[in-house]
Amino acid sequence: MGFLDKEFNDGNIVVATAEDLLNWARLSSLWQVSFGLACCAIEMMATSASHYDFDRFGVIPRPSPRQADIIIISGTVTLKMATRIKRLYEQMPEPKYIISMGSCANCGGPYWEHGYHVLKGVDRVIPVDVYVPGCPPRPEALLEGLLKLQEKIRNESMIKKTA
Amino acid sequence: MKKAEEIFQLLKDNFPASSLELKTDQPTEPILLASALEIDKLCLFLRDSSELLFDDLMNLSGVDEPKSGLLSVYYHLGSTKFKHKITLKVSTDRNKPEVSSVTEVWKASDWHEREAYDLLGIIFLNHPDLRRILMPYDWDAGYPLRKDYENPEFYQGMKVPY
Numbered sequence: 229m230g231f232l233d234k235e236f237n238d239g240n241i242v243v244a245t246a247e248d249l250l251n252w253a254r255l256s257s258l259w260q261v262s263f264g265l266a267c268c269a270i271e272m273m274a275t276s277a278s279h280y281d282f283d284r285f286g287v288i289p290r291p292s293p294r295q296a297d298i299i300i301i302s303g304t305v306t307l308k309m310a311t312r313i314k315r316l317y318e319q320m321p322e323p324k325y326i327i328s329m330g331s332c333a334n335c336g337g338p339y340w341e342h343g344y345h346v347l348k349g350v351d352r353v354i355p356v357d358v359y360v361p362g363c364p365p366r367p368e369a370l371l372e373g374l375l376k377l378q379e380k381i382r383n384e385s386m387i388k389k390t391a
Numbered sequence: 392m393k394k395a396e397e398i399f400q401l402l403k404d405n406f407p408a409s410s411l412e413l414k415t416d417q418p419t420e421p422i423l424l425a426s427a428l429e430i431d432k433l434c435l436f437l438r439d440s441s442e443l444l445f446d447d448l449m450n451l452s453g454v455d456e457p458k459s460g461l462l463s464v465y466y467h468l469g470s471t472k473f474k475h476k477i478t479l480k481v482s483t484d485r486n487k488p489e490v491s492s493v494t495e496v497w498k499a500s501d502w503h504e505r506e507a508y509d510l511l512g513i514i515f516l517n518h519p520d521l522r523r524i525l526m527p528y529d530w531d532a533g534y535p536l537r538k539d540y541e542n543p544e545f546y547q548g549m550k551v552p553y
Contacts, residue, residue: 307546308527340553344535344542345526348553 247386254297254323255286255381258374261296261316262289265303268330268364272302275367285374293319298377300370301356304332304339305347317354325381327373328356331363338363392475395421398443405436420478422465427481430466431491431517437468437477438496444470445477448497453507455485457538462488462513483513492518510536 244252264272276282276289290296293316305313317324328350331337336348350356357380360373393401399413402423412424425433437445450467459482466479483490492515493500504515505524512534515521523530532543542551 307549307551310549311547336553344540344551347549348551352549 247384250386251382251384254384255378257286257288258297258325258377259286259288259290259295261293261299261320262291263299263302263316265301265305265309266332268302268333271364271367272300272329272370275370280367280371282371282374285371285378287374293317294321296320297323298325298327300327300329301333301350302329302364304337304343305350305353306345307347308345310347310350310353313350314353325357325377326350326354327358327360327370327377329360329362329370329373330365331361334359334361392473393443394475395423395477398437398475398477399423401440401442402433402436405440406433409433420476422478422480425479425481427464427483427490428516429491430464430479430481431493431496433479434466434468434493434496443475444472447471448493448499448503449476451493451500451503451507453511453513453536455511455537456482457485460485462511464490464507464513466493488513489516490514491516494518510534512537 274280276287287298293299297320299317299320301313317326328334332339332346333350336343336346339346340348347353358373358377360369362369365373395413395415399411403411406429409429410426413421414424415421437443445468447469448466449469450465452465454463454465456463461482462485463480463482467476468479469476481490488511490513492504494504494515495517501519502524504518505520505522507513508515508521509523509525522528526535527546530546532546533540535542545551
């Protein structure tokens with residue numbers, strides 16, 4: 229990126245491409261839909277709390293999908309919930325990103341064979357950007373997932389949406 | 392505090408026409424077998440009789456027994472006053488599973504019976520609101536906890552199997 233290179237040498241002038249600036253702004257304030265599903269949501273809440281402090285990456289929970297940038301699918305997606313998740317996702321404004329957190333959201337997890345009520349991976353209804361493995365993943369793993377997402381956004385192009 | 396045998400005797404004295412049986416050869420507590428269409432009357436007596444006062448329906452669950460062609464319902468009752476307990480069991484035909492509802496006796500049985508209906512397809516007669524409780528309302532693939540249940544290939548366009 230490097231658009232802050234000359235900040236300290238040349239007064240208040242910052243040189244950047246519009247793309248870099250927009251990407252930087254986007255990845256630095258990823259507001260998440262405050263939405264949790266199962267035990268992964270407990271870890272997600274722990275990540276938001278003071279010890280792990282999601283807020284230092286600009287992640288704040290928003291109670292409305294219309295004001296959110298990412299949705300973290302934190303837990304088992306039942307068939308009944310899948311239709312609701314799809315609706316939440318459709319209500320979010322572009323650009324929007326999805327982190328699939330934990331084995332259940334990734335692929336059905338322990339319910340893969342006998343879970344008659346479980347969707348075997350949330351990517352069957354909405355497009356996932358980052359998969360975080362674990363059952364449930366530790367807050368460090370979710371933070372790593374967020375950093376991966378930020379990396380992805382940093383390399384995005386205005387002309388072509390890669391996510 | 393009454394033993395299962397005493398409770399059984401009391402029921403037999405008050406319901407001489409009913410078919411009742413006490414199974415004691417159990418690794419667990421004795422089980423009182425009753426008839427599916429009379430269970431509401433028995434339960435009302437168990438709740439209101441001054442010697443029994445079963446005011447607490449601790450659990451109500453359905454069980455599929457395909458080998459004997461039956462669907463059964465277990466009732467675990469307790470008395471907060473006398474501290475005694477009893478387990479009741481009723482069985483019904485798997486092809487026409489009908490059991491009298493005990494919602495008039497214990498309000499707590501409402502959702503328990505809906506669950507047994509949702510997952511096993513047991514019809515509770517005179518239930519005030521017998522709808523699915525856990526599965527989606529438009530689930531038309533049957534009752535998931537029956538032993539011969541087969542999961543559908545798709546639900547609302549979503550692939551269900553792994």
